[in-house]
Amino acid sequence: MLWLKKPVLWHSSRVPSGYDYAKMTPGERLLIRERFHDWYSADWDYALTTVYLFCAVIGLVALVRWASIFRPRKTNAPAGIVDKLVAVGGFLVTKQFRLAAFNYDSPPLAAMGAVVGLFVFTMALMLAVKPYYWPNHEMGHSPPIATRSGWISIAIMPFMIAFATKINFIGLLARTSHERLQVFHRWSATIMYITSLVHTFPFIINNIDMGMMRAEWKTSSYYWTGVVALIPQTYLVACSWGYFRNGYYETFKKLHFVAAGLFMAALFVHCCFRLTSWDYFWATLALYGTAWITRLVRGLVTPGTATLEGLPDRTLLARVSTSRRFTWAPGQHVFVRFMLGPVHFATTHPFTVSNCHSAGGSLELIMRVRDGITQELYRRAAAGGAVRVFVDGPYGHATLARDLRAYDRVLFLAGGSGATFTLPLLVDLVTNGRAEATIEFVVAVRESGSLEWIDRQLRDLKGAEPPRVAITTYITRGTSVSEKDGDAPDVASRHEDEGRPDLAALIRNACSGAAARVAIIACGPDEFAYDVRRAVAAEQLRVACGEASAVEVYLHAENYSW
Incomplete structure (x- = not known):
């Protein structure tokens, strides 16, 4: 391959070469052979x-998540130590913070803690060992801090890509859906970008100090391939923030894949089989390639x-x-691929299934038509x-409906088209849940x-033997309507003329019930979801x-967007 050193190998040699030990002190000769x-x-x-680190954290989370399946749930008994520990864990994964000035809702506290922990670990691993630059240029042309930050960057790469896949192996281990891991994809990419910058600039400083910058740039492919990789990486990180991603998602999605391809290709050449650097590319290819091929085949068949x-209010039923x-x-x-020409055929679009399987x-x-x-x-x-379509899926929490049957009280909260997520769960729970x-x-x-369309779904309850269900509808604009009698069995329905529900009071x-196990299922806009999370926390x-x-x-x- 052009620009790669010949012969192309799987790994480069670990035999030290190029050192002039005569120009080093005894201490310097010992230093370059020490660990780290x-x-x-x-x-x-x-x-x-x-x-x-990544494997240990993922393994710990998976252990806790799988153990939660088998923990005992005593009914009509006060909260024990296990229940209180579960409540602490629930608080950590629920609590969010809002920056009103920027219209920004933070990730949950647990996610922020994981990101901060990763950042602190990465910075400590990169900065704890000194020196950052060799005191003698004969000890090597790669500054120690540049070497270590480069390897940290490469090690983050497979996990950063794995967090982004729809068929998500980390999600399977941790019993969570792929969209909840997107926050870790974005932040691990940001941390990788920081370590990439730390990898880049010490080389520039070092070569300017040695008077070799122009010569190295002209004769070594390592320098310009590193810059070629850094440019799309900068674009990927900068344009993945919510303002650009949410406002121009279709354009962002297409350009994101193009930039990612350029970045990976340039980085592959830049690493040039140094030590085990290419192993991390094969791991990334295995994770992403398996997920992508599986999705493609499953979608096309x-x-x-x-x-x-x-439907009214610019709503569409497919x-x-x-x-x-x-x-x-x-x-x-x-994820649905619509056969509406080459542009739409090349992309898939996510939609929540709004009915139960039969x-x-x-x-x-x-x-919602936009x-x-x-x-x-x-x-x-x-x-x-x-329209002809190809359907890829299903994705998401396959056991959520079954898990809800274990709770004494279940409160569904839906904002607008968030009902597409909550209504099928309601129908399933009414049909298959406990009568009490x-x-x-x-x-x-x-x-x-x-x-x-909500009333259509509620008619699916007719003829079932459900526990009592209270359905409350708030209409924030316009006037209320009266529900027809007999649409759903054993239902108390109240319609409000105006205003929004007091979510905190509802929660x-x-x-408020003594010794009750309560589940709250919510889906709606960001502000709606934030109010629910704050009250539940x-x-x-x-x-x-x-x-x-x-x-x-x-x-x-469940949020509208990821």
């Missing part, structure tokens, strides 16, 4: 140490036809007929057309017309402190 100073074992000292229907082999669980989502039934997707693909589909619906459980469903919509009321803290009447308060909050 030896250039020829830097990959073991720094890259493997970073890998061990699941064709279907989407029948489109326009009924997708697929193979009988395709099944899903309530609360899961799919033999021979269609997949129903409710979409720009791009949903606008085009809305025009097709007005013309009465159908208490269920409340609260939905806030902008206009009364938005209730049409406090749900958690307060209740979880009360459980941990022994001040609450409830024994357990569990939250599953």
